[in-house]
Amino acid sequence: MGLAPLKYGRILTEQVRRISYHKLRGDGPTGFYRTRHIQQVPIDGTAWIEEDWTSAVIYPSESEYAKRLPSRYLPEPHGGRRSSDQKGHIIAHSLGGPDNKTENFFAQQASSNNKLYQQFERKVREKLSEPCVLFAAYFVQLHYVPAFQPHLPPTTIPLRPTGLSAFAFTFDVSRKPIDSVVLPYLPNP
Numbered sequence: 600m601g602l603a604p605l606k607y608g609r610i611l612t613e614q615v616r617r618i619s620y621h622k623l624r625g626d627g628p629t630g631f632y633r634t635r636h637i638q639q640v641p642i643d644g645t646a647w648i649e650e651d652w653t654s655a656v657i658y659p660s661e662s663e664y665a666k667r668l669p670s671r672y673l674p675e676p677h678g679g680r681r682s683s684d685q686k687g688h689i690i691a692h693s694l695g696g697p698d699n700k701t702e703n704f705f706a707q708q709a710s711s712n713n714k715l716y717q718q719f720e721r722k723v724r725e726k727l728s729e730p731c732v733l734f735a736a737y738f739v740q741l742h743y744v745p746a747f748q749p750h751l752p753p754t755t756i757p758l759r760p761t762g763l764s765a766f767a768f769t770f771d772v773s774r775k776p777i778d779s780v781v782l783p784y785l786p787n788p
Contacts, residue, residue: 609691612658616703653739689741690737736767739765742762
C-alpha cells in the first residue's frame with residue numbers, strides 16, 4: 600500500500616547543508632570546524648554545533664514525483680533520536696527533498712512535525728503553484744543548546760536540535776522576489 604503522488608511535483612536542484620561546530624581538544628582550547636556533512640560531527644560528547652543551515656533551490660514541476668519511502672526505510676538522523684521523535688525531513692519530500700540522504704534528516708518531535716512545520720511547507724507549496732513563480736529559495740536553520748551554557752537544559756542526545764526556523768522566498772521569471780513565507784522559531788523540545 601503506497602501513498603498517491605501529489606498533484607504537483609517539485610524539482611530540488613541543489614540542497615546544501617553547512618554546519619559549524621566546536622570540538623574540545625583535551626584540556627586545551629576549543630577547535631572550530633566547518634562541514635557539509637552531519638556525519639562528520641563527532642557524537643562522543645566532545646563537540647557541539649554552533650550553526651546548522653540548509654539552503655535549497657526548488658522549481659515547480661507539472662510531473663508527478665516518486666512516492667515517499669515508508670518511515671522504516673528512511674535513514675536515521677546522525678547522533679540518534681528519542682523514542683518519541685520522528686525522522687524529520689529538513690526539506691520536505693513534497694518539496695523535492697531526498698528520502699535517501701542522512702543530511703536531509705534530523706530528530707524531530709512528532710508534535711512539531713505534524714503541525715506548524717507542515718503548515719509552513721504547505722504555504723511554500725501553495726506559493727510554488729502560483730503561475731508567476733519561477734522558483735523558491737528555501738532556508739532552514741536548526742538550533743542547538745551549546746554545551747558551554749549550563750543554565751540551559753541539557754539535551755539527552757548531543758546532536759538533537761532544540762528548535763528550528765525557516766523561510767522561503769519566491770521569485771518570478773525576471774528573478775525578482777515576489778513573496779516570502781516565514782517560520783520564525785519552532786521549539787523541538
